[in-house]
Amino acid sequence: MAGWPQFGSGGEDRSGASPCNGVVQDAAFGRFFTRLDRLIPCVLIGVFAAWGCADLLTTEPGPGERFDQPIDGLDNGELGDFQDGQIQFRRAFTIAEGLGPIFNNVSCASCHSGDGRGVPENILTRFSRSTDLALDLGGPQIQDKAIPGAHPETLPDGVLVSHRLPPPVFGVGLIEAIPESTILAGQDPNDANGDGISGRANWVTPPPYVTTDEIGGGTAPRVGRFGRKAQVTSLLQQTVDAYHQDIGITSSYRATDNDNPLAPAVNGVDPADDPEIGDGSVNDVMQYMRMLAPPSPGEHTPIRDRGETLFSQVRCASCHTPTFRTGPHEIETLSNRDIHVYSDLLLHDLGEELADHRPDGSADGSEWRTAPLWGMRITREFLKGELFLLHDGRAHSVLDAIRLHGGEASAVRDAFLALPSEDQSALIDFVESR
C-alpha cells in the first residue's frame, strides 16, 4: 500500500509480493529438491486427469439408490415442479421467516433423513385425552422447542401418549393413487375367512380445508392411508399439519400461529406475518412428495427367492401385501401401474406389546397401519448404519420387529419363529432387500 505505515497487529499488507514471495527469495530452496520432486504435483494432476473428470467431480448414485429421486415418466413440467418442491422440502426456516413460536424442527428434511424415516432424536410425541385432541393442553403434539420469548411445551399429566418416528416420504404419491375401493377390498373386519387377521380401514373426516378437489378430501369420512395409524386421508393435510405442528409455519390453510396454551402469551415474539408461507409452497412440497420414487428392490438371489416364498408361506404377505395396482391420477406416470409397497394400508391389532392405548381417528390403542416395507434395502445408509423400525423406532432389526408383533400377527410371528434359522435368515434377507 502506497505510503501505508506497516504497523499494528496484522492488517491487509498489500505492500509485499505474493504469498510465495518469501519462498521465491529463499535462494536455498532449489538446492533441496531435484527437478523430479518439482514435477510430482504435475504428475499427480496428470494422474487425476487420467482418472477421469467424473470420478474427480463426484458421481451420481445409481437409479433406485436414494430416497429423493423422482419417479420415472415425469414430463419436463413435472420435473420442474419436483425441483421446486425439493427446494421447499429442504428449506430450513429461520426465526425471522416464521419458525415457531413453538416447534419441533426447522425443515421437512430435518426430520426425514434423506427423505426416508427419522431417528429417535427427532421422534414426535402425540398426546390426547382418548379421542379428544386436548387442544386446551397443547395437543395433539408436544412442541419441545421455542423461539426466544416463547415457552416450549411439556407433557401434561393425565393424557394418553404416543411416540411417532417420522415416516419415509417417498412413494406416497403411489399410495395416494391406489383407489379406495382397492384398499377396502382387502378388509376383513370380522375375520370372515377365519385366518385370524382382520384388517379394516381407518375412516377419517378430513379437515374443512381439504375439499373434494383434493384426493382424500370432502366432507364425508374417507379412508385414511397416511400416518402410523392411517389417520390422515390426504397429502394436503399431511403437509399443512407438518408445517404448522412440526415447524410452526402458518399457511392459509392453518393461518394462526401454534402457541403454548399453558404458558403466558407474549405478543410479537414471532416476527413473521401470517400466513408465513404461500399456498404455492405447500403445493410444491405436496407435489414433490407425490413424485418421489420408492427405491428399487435388490437383485434376486436364491436365498432371497427362498425368503420370498417363506414370506408368503408364513403369511407375512397377508398384511404386508406385496403388490397394489394404482388407479387414475393427475400425474400420469402414477396412474395404472403395479407398485410393491408391502402393505395393505389397513389397521391391524398388533397386541399389547406395541399398544399405545391412544385412539386416532377410528383406530384404537392397539391398532396400527401395516408398515410399508419398500425402501428397506437402503434404510441403514441414511440412519448411520442402524435400523429404527416400528412406530417408535424401538426395533433395531427386522427380527426384533417381527418378535414384537402380537395380536392378529401372533400366529404369523410364531410361524416365523418356528422356522429353521437359515429360513428365518432367508426371509429377513428378502425383507431387507425390498
Added chain:
Amino acid sequence: MTRAMAVLVFAMWVSTVLWVSTARAQTDTFSIQDGPAHGPDWLAIGGHGELRLGEDRVRGVTNPEWFSVSRVNGFVHFTPSSHWRMALEGTFDHPTDHFVMERIEVGFRSAPSLEIHGGIFPLPLGRVNLSHDSPRSEFTELSLVATQLIGVPNAMPGLGLKGTAHEGSLAYEVDLVTGFSDGLITESSGGTRLPMGRSNYGDGNGWPALTGRLSLHPNDKTEWGLGGLTGPYNDTQVGSVAVDETRWVHLFVLDGRTSWAGMRLAGEAGVAIIDVPPSLQGLYAQDQWGASIEASRILFDPIFTKHTSLSFALRADAVDLDRAQDGDSRERVSASLNIHRQPTSVMRFGWYYELARDRFANNTPKAGLTFTAATYF
C-alpha cells in the same frame, strides 16, 4: 448470461489480467513499499477482482452456475501525515452474496507501539480475516474455518488500540466492537451460523464486544497469532417485554504461517462457544470448531517472464458446526496450480473435493474443477 457471453467476458478478464501483469513487468513501478496501488505516496486508490470459471458437481449433478464474479474489492487509503491514516474499502463477496464494508477507518499513531483507530475495520480474528486479497491467495475459495466459523470478511464498527513492540516482532490489537447480533440464530437456517450474526454497519444488540489479537513475528516468514472475541449477541427485549436473558458468544482463533523446507505453511484454527437459549438447544449448536492447514511451494521461478512463477498448493480444512452432533460438519481438500505475476495477479487451476454432512451425518460429496483469474487494478 449465455455461455458464449460468459466465455467472452472471462476471456476479456484474463486478457486484462495478462495486460496488467505485462504493464507491471514493463514499467516495474511497484516495490515492496509501494505495493499494487495507484497515486502518490499519501494516497492509494485501487482494488482487486476475481473471476471464476468452474465445473462444480454435487453428488454427480452439475451446478448450473459455472461462471461467476467471485469477489470485487475497491479501496482508497489516505495518509496525510506519518501520524494519521484513513481508509475506505468495500468488497462484494459472491459466495455469500454480501457487500461488506471492510474499512471506514481513521487511525492516529503516536508511536509504533500505540495507534488509536476507529470506524469500521476487520476484526482481528485470524490472519485470513485481516488479509484475504484474492490475487495473493493460493486458493479461490477461502477456508471453511474462515467462511463458516469466522465469517470472513468480518468487519464491524468499533474503536481500539493497536501497535507493535520489539522492532515489530510483537504486535497487539484490542478493540471494542459492536459484536455479533442474534442473527446467528434468528437469521440462520439449520443451526447456529456465526456469519449470519455479523453486524457490518449497525449495532448488534446494544452492548459492545471485546476483541483482540496478539501476534509474534520472529522473522519475516513466520507469524503466530491468537485472536479472540467475547460479547453478548442477543436482544433481551421485544418492545418493552423481556424475552430472554443476555446470551454470550466467544470466538478464539489461532493462526500461524512459516516457511519450511522450501514450502510456505499456513494454518488457522478456531473455536466458538455460543450460549444458546435452552428452548433451542439440540437444534442450534453451542460448540463449533474448525481448522485449516495449507502448504505451497514454488515449482518454477521464473517461468514465462521475469516476474512470473508457478506454484503448487495443497490445503486440508474442516469445520464442525455442531460438536454435539455426528453431522453438521464439512471437510475439504483443495489443490491448486498457480501462475503468479507477482504481486499483482494470479491465474489458478484448482480442484477441490468436499464432504458435507447433514444433521443425520449423511454425506453429500461436492467437488469442482476451477480456473480463476484475479488481479489488482
